Amino acid sequence: MPSTNDPRLTTVQCHDLTPVVTVHENPWFTVRRRGDFYTTEYSAADVIILPIVDQVAVVMVRVKRPVIADVTLELPAGSTQEDESPLQAAARELAEETGINITDLNRFVALPPIAGSPNRNPNLLNIFIVNITIDEYERKNPHDDEIAVVELFDMEDVSKLIYQGDIYVAVPVAVISRYIISRTYSDKNLVEKSP
Numbered sequence: 001m002p003s004t005n006d007p008r009l010t011t012v013q014c015h016d017l018t019p020v021v022t023v024h025e026n027p028w029f030t031v032r033r034r035g036d037f038y039t040t041e042y043s044a045a046d047v048i049i050l051p052i053v054d055q056v057a058v059v060m061v062r063v064k065r066p067v068i069a070d071v072t073l074e075l076p077a078g079s080t081q082e083d084e085s086p087l088q089a090a091a092r093e094l095a096e097e098t099g100i101n102i103t104d105l106n107r108f109v110a111l112p113p114i115a116g117s118p119n120r121n122p123n124l125l126n127i128f129i130v131n132i133t134i135d136e137y138e139r140k141n142p143h144d145d146e147i148a149v150v151e152l153f154d155m156e157d158v159s160k161l162i163y164q165g166d167i168y169v170a171v172p173v174a175v176i177s178r179y180i181i182s183r184t185y186s187d188k189n190l191v192e193k194s195p
Contacts, residue, residue, distance in 0.1 A: 012123065016035075017035035028043060028044075030043070034122075041123070045086050046126065048126070050127065054133060057154045058152070058179075060167075061151070062148040064146055071148045078093035078097070087110070090126070097146070100137060100140045100141075127175055
């Protein structure tokens with residue numbers, strides 16, 4: 001299982017795929033041909049946050065996704081900015097997308113990373129879990145314009161929404177499913193820090 005200090009979180013590791021040719025570059029990402037593969041390499045690390053409320057529910061956001069003409073049910077997520085660490089980005093993205101401001105960074109626990117698209121993006125995704133209380137959820141501030149609405153779902157409902165295809169964006173499905181499986185097996189390594 002990849003660890004939270006896996007070098008693939010920060011740097012491209014596919015050094016044997018040559019030649020390396022830059023096909024396109026902009027401030028957000030670079031498209032490269034590495035051997036026979038085309039990769040999309042982002043200039044910032046990606047983070048996704050699993051906010052768990054009182055150990056029984058998850059905070060999710062409905063994100064406006066014009067490219068697929070939908071408002072998708074997802075977890076808060078985003079990318080690092082300038083000199084920001086993935087941990088700092090997780091706290092900022094949670095506040096921006098849900099209005100829930102957690103200033104104690106020790107409450108965010110890094111989980112093993114996952115690959116979003118291993119043949120196209122050579123970097124892994126940073127995953128953080130944070131326990132929050134129902135009071136913190138209810139005291140949330142306004143969220144940014146990318147988000148249509150912030151919602152709270154109990155775990156049983158989330159499982160049904162995944163099964164029914166209502167939650168269909170791959171990375172949130174993977175993160176939530178891993179969490180549900182961990183609860184089933186009572187893996188003590190995934191027990192989060194309480195507020």
